[in-house]
Amino acid sequence: MEREEAYIGFPPLAEKSTIVEALLTDPPGIRWRIVRDLFQIKDQNDRQEIIETLRLHLEQMEDWRIRNRIILGLRALHQIPQETGYRLVRLQGALTPTEVEQRWPLHSSWSDRPLLPVVDFHIHPKMPDLKFFSDMRAAGVTHGVILATDTDPNDLDRPEVRSRLHQAFSSSPAARGLSFQSLLRHIRASLYSPSHVTNEDVADWIRDYPDRLIGFGSVNLSKDGAYVRKKLDELQRFQLRGIKFLPYSQFFNPAENEHMGTVMEFCRQTGAVILSHSGCGPGPFEIIELSQNSHPALWSQWLAKYPDVPVVLAHCGSYSTAVPGIWLFDTLQLGQKYQNLYVDLAAVDWLLDREVVIREIRKTIGFNRVLFGTDYPLPLASGVSWASIVQRIRVNTYLTSKEKQKVLGQNAARLLGLG
Numbered sequence: 001m002e003r004e005e006a007y008i009g010f011p012p013l014a015e016k017s018t019i020v021e022a023l024l025t026d027p028p029g030i031r032w033r034i035v036r037d038l039f040q041i042k043d044q045n046d047r048q049e050i051i052e053t054l055r056l057h058l059e060q061m062e063d064w065r066i067r068n069r070i071i072l073g074l075r076a077l078h079q080i081p082q083e084t085g086y087r088l089v090r091l092q093g094a095l096t097p098t099e100v101e102q103r104w105p106l107h108s109s110w111s112d113r114p115l116l117p118v119v120d121f122h123i124h125p126k127m128p129d130l131k132f133f134s135d136m137r138a139a140g141v142t143h144g145v146i147l148a149t150d151t152d153p154n155d156l157d158r159p160e161v162r163s164r165l166h167q168a169f170s171s172s173p174a175a176r177g178l179s180f181q182s183l184l185r186h187i188r189a190s191l192y193s194p195s196h197v198t199n200e201d202v203a204d205w206i207r208d209y210p211d212r213l214i215g216f217g218s219v220n221l222s223k224d225g226a227y228v229r230k231k232l233d234e235l236q237r238f239q240l241r242g243i244k245f246l247p248y249s250q251f252f253n254p255a256e257n258e259h260m261g262t263v264m265e266f267c268r269q270t271g272a273v274i275l276s277h278s279g280c281g282p283g284p285f286e287i288i289e290l291s292q293n294s295h296p297a298l299w300s301q302w303l304a305k306y307p308d309v310p311v312v313l314a315h316c317g318s319y320s321t322a323v324p325g326i327w328l329f330d331t332l333q334l335g336q337k338y339q340n341l342y343v344d345l346a347a348v349d350w351l352l353d354r355e356v357v358i359r360e361i362r363k364t365i366g367f368n369r370v371l372f373g374t375d376y377p378l379p380l381a382s383g384v385s386w387a388s389i390v391q392r393i394r395v396n397t398y399l400t401s402k403e404k405q406k407v408l409g410q411n412a413a414r415l416l417g418l419g
């Protein structure tokens with residue numbers, strides 16, 4: 001099959017039958033590998049043929065994870081490739097057509113590397129490659145940390161998880177207007193969406209763009225020791241540089257979890273960075289009582305015991321629609337106490353628009369440990385471009401230009417050993 005001209009340097013697309021076979025029989029952890037190719041098919045008839053075959057298989061498929069992969073594939077096939085003005089070059093990222101002409105064959109992506117890196121520390125890779133890298137290039141972002149999320153709807157069938165959720169929910173005002181059963185349905189749907197990203201997916205992206213992307217895997221710590229060990233091995237095998245935790249939707253309390261010691265030892269030995277969600281979660285987890293596992297204070301004993309393991313609290317403890325900035329000050333105070341605590345600004349970049357917050361950051365954690373992040377592609381859903389978020393920091397009148405450079409990339413580059 002023919003590939004869209006915008007993609008350069010990629011191996012030829014597989015035959016239709018091979019593609020369908022892979023979507024049906026690949027291990028469930030491989031979710032985006034083939035789907036990313038589907039976005040790139042040029043011919044509309046080719047797309048239509050695969051759509052029809054997949055529809056037949058979707059009806060008979062029993063494994064819900066494979067069903068979700070087929071749905072993801074069908075969505076990709078229905079999406080007409082958008083002209084973004086950029087070409088996507090394997091190993092390089094997005095280039096303008098002129099740049100491609102002047103520099104083809106491309107040797108080293110490092111020669112044009114800007115002096116100041118701009119690093120987005122919080123990305124969910126859920127877009128076609130071309131769109132993703134075009135947006136990244138337009139934003140002037142040079143490097144991105146892409147994240148897996150290891151959540152499992154089957155966790156909700158475990159009595160201990162269910163009873164803890166029930167207890168927390170019963171104590172919340174939301175319980176007056178919503179039944180526990182409907183809450184569970186909402187949560188189940190949120191734990192493994194068709195566009196879910198696995199450790200294998202992150203490894204696949206890194207292989208194609210090793211100079212642009214840094215991969216973080218994810219480990220669900222509510223599972224047993226064998227599972228956790230297997231996932232940690234996976235992180236090493238895939239050369240992932242950090243671990244993303246979602247305590248609210250992985251149903252574990254960092255202060256009490258039995259695997260936490262193993263995880264911290266792993267990080268100490270491998271140099272892996274922890275990135276943990278903090279603040280409320282999205283959707284059903286906006287209910288504050290259900291997001292208590294994501295309170296920053298639950299990390300304090302680990303920060304104290306492992307001063308050489310960096311822990312990044314995503315969203316700066318501030319994510320919440322009902323109470324924006326919910327645990328901001330708890331987070332900053334924790335950071336004042338522990339030098340290995342970092343924060344990212346994903347989905348809470350509004351914090352830097354408040355002079356009072358800037359002053360508080362300077363007084364507590366300082367700007368050496370604040371990392372730019374966007375939660376991309378989340379902002380796109382509300383019409384906010386990646387570029388506009390970078391721009392908002394660049395024109396910020398409260399921050400000094402040194403502080404801006406640190407936040408936008410220098411801190412992350414130091415933490416990840418880039419350049």
Ligand SMILES: [Zn+2]
Nearest residue numbers: 122124346375
């Ligand atoms: Zn996120």
